[in-house]
Amino acid sequence: MNLPNKLTVLRVLMIPFFVFFMLTDVAGDAGKWIALALFCIASFTDLLDGKIARKYNLVTNFGKFMDPLADKLLVSSAMICLVESGKLAAWIVIIIISREFIISGFRLVASDSGIVIAASYWGKFKTVFQMLMIIVLIMDLGGVFDTVETVLIWAALILTIVSLIDYVAKNVQVLTKGGM
Numbered sequence: 396m397n398l399p400n401k402l403t404v405l406r407v408l409m410i411p412f413f414v415f416f417m418l419t420d421v422a423g424d425a426g427k428w429i430a431l432a433l434f435c436i437a438s439f440t441d442l443l444d445g446k447i448a449r450k451y452n453l454v455t456n457f458g459k460f461m462d463p464l465a466d467k468l469l470v471s472s473a474m475i476c477l478v479e480s481g482k483l484a485a486w487i488v489i490i491i492i493s494r495e496f497i498i499s500g501f502r503l504v505a506s507d508s509g510i511v512i513a514a515s516y517w518g519k520f521k522t523v524f525q526m527l528m529i530i531v532l533i534m535d536l537g538g539v540f541d542t543v544e545t546v547l548i549w550a551a552l553i554l555t556i557v558s559l560i561d562y563v564a565k566n567v568q569v570l571t572k573g574g575m
Contacts, residue, residue, distance in 0.1 A: 399448035400458050402440040406465045409437045410472050417476040417533070430476075431533045437469050438526050466522070467495045473529045482532045482544075487552055491525065494559045501562060505569040512566055517558035524551040 396404070416422060416430035444462060448454045471492050477483035498518075505512045528547035531540065 397453045399444035402444035403461045406437045406440045491555050494555050517561045521554040521558045
């Protein structure tokens with residue numbers, strides 16, 4: 396197993412520990428900071444594994460499948476924890492996770508037709524804003540940061556919807572070729 400794939404597996408393995416510290420009081424007040432550190436490290440492995448895989452031509456089928464799955468698991472787990480803690484509305488998380496399922500299904504139909512749907516800039520912006528939103532919500536600093544939290548939540552939600560529309564508009568042929 397190459398380094399990028401090991402980083403992807405590491406990211407997946409970090410998720411239960413992240414969730415544990417987000418949802419329990421075992422570490423007291425330090426729990427949210429441990430969870431935050433785990434989330435940031437896991438997010439960094441996402442950036443790192445892709446860069447290494449492309450730079451050193453280490454792209455594998457395992458990585459193509461597991462990297463986006465690991466990202467979805469990490470972000471979805473974090474947002475579900477934030478719903479549990481009362482920091483994020485469930486309806487927002489449902490929209491964001493639904494978008495991920497729709498795009499994953501879209502990519503599956505496309506791959507059956509021999510079409511590869513690459514990540515778009517809208518999708519990348521969406522991911523960055525979702526991760527920033529999660530980081531700020533976990534920190535829960537209050538005061539002026541309440542406004543920052545609200546702005547990031549709405550930006551992440553809007554970018555999620557825009558990126559979905561962008562994917563569908565640019566790849567509508569997948570639906571017609573895929574027999575739908």
